[in-house]
Amino acid sequence: MCRIIAIANQKGGVGKSSTSINLAASLAVLEKKTLLIDADPQSNTTSSFPVSDNEDCTFTIDLYNYEKNSIRPFKTETPNLSFIPTNINLANLEIQEKNYFGTHHELKHSIEDIKNEYDYIIIDCGPSLNFITTSFLCIANSLLIPVQCEFYALSGLFKLFNVFKTIRDNYNRNLDIEGVLITMYDKRLAFSNVIVEEIKNHFKTLVFSTIIVRNITISEAQSHRKTVIDYDASSKGALNYLALATEIIDNNKNDEMSNDSLGKNLNEILDDAKKESDLSTIFDKLPINKERKSANYFSKNYEKLIGLSKKDINSIFSESYNDYYSDIWVFRLNERMSYFKKNYLYIYFTEDKVEKYELTVFRKRDII
Ligand SMILES: Nc1ncnc2c1ncn2[C@@H]1O[C@H](COP(=O)(O)OP(=O)(O)OP(=O)(O)O)[C@@H](O)[C@H]1O
Ligand SMILES: [Mg+2]
8 A cells, every 4th residue: 555755844945855766765775766856846856867948757746736647756767656747837826825734635635546555655744734744644544754953943833733633624634744853963962952852752652763864975966867766875875765665665564544652642742842942941951051151241232242253153152052053043141030031042044154043032932
C-alpha cells in the first residue's frame, strides 16, 4: 500500500526540501518505489534534478486539472525514484484560490490514479500554510515536520498543528503525524542538546530517533543537482537520510499506524503545542555566561549595535551560544529587570549586519 507523506512546516529554511529529496532518494535506494512531488512554487526541489521548464512530463500544476490516465512523472537517474517537478504556474494557482480548505478534489483524483504504482509518495511543501500545502495535506496519509535545531525551533508549530486538526476533522480523517524530524543538528554548538531535549519533551514519541546533522554535503549535493546519496553516499548527510528512511519503513511495517502507535493522541499534541508560548525555560538550561559585562555597557544604548557584524557581536558578548548560521540571536541580560521587563535581547541580522534589535520578555513575544 502506498503511503503519502507531506513534508511541511510554514517556517522557511528548516530543511523541508532537503528532507524531501534525500528521504525520497533513500527510500528508492532501499528498493521502495517512490514518487517525489515538488509542491512549492519556489521550485528548490526541482532545481535538484535535471528537468527543464518544458520537460515532457507532468508538472505539479497538472495534478489540479484531473485528466484520467494522463500522469507521467519524470524518471530520475536514481532507480525507483520518479519525480513531479513544479514551475511558476503553481504560484498562479495560489493567487486564484481564496477559500482554500476542501478544494482538493481534482488533486485527489490525480493522486488516486497513480498511487498504486508507488510504495511512498513524498511531497515537498512550501514555507506557508497556503492552498497548495493544505490541499496536499487533504490527500496525504501523514505529515512529517522538519524542525531546525535552533532557538525558535518550536515557534509557530501551534499554527501548523491547528491546520492539521482542521484538515483532519473536516477533510481527511486518516491524516497522521509521521514524525517530527530534528534537522541541522550541530554538536559543536553548546545549546544543540538542550534544544533536542526541549523538542523531545514537547513531542515525546513523535520525534524520530534519527537526527539530521548539519552537513555541508547536503547543500553541496543540491548545487550539483544531485541527491546526497548520489553525490556522496558515505557522507554523514547520506547516512542520516538512509537511517530516516529505514526508520519510516520500520514504523510503517504494520500498515495501519493508529494513533496509539504514535504514542499520543491529537489532543495531547495540541496541548503540548500550546505550550510553545512559554519556552522561556529553555534559556534557564542554557550555559549562558551570567557575568557579561560588556552587554551592560550597551544596555542604555543598544542602537550602537546596529550595523555590527556577527563577529563583533560575538566579541562584545564575550560568550555566545547562538547558532552562527542563524539570523536571529538572543541574549539573556543580567541587568536588573526594569519596569519594562527587558530581560532578553534579540538581535536580527541581515547579511551579517545587525539590522534591528528588540528588548523584551521572551514569554510575551513568542505568542504566535
Ligand atoms: N542538514 C543540513 N546540513 C547543512 N545544510 C543544510 C541541511 N539541511 C538543509 N541545509 C541547507 O539549508 C538551506 C535550507 O534548506 P531547505 O531548502 O531544505 O529548507 P526548506 O525548509 O525547504 O526551505 P524553504 O522553506 O525555503 O522551502 C539550504 O541551503 C540547504 O542546502
Ligand atoms: Mg523548500
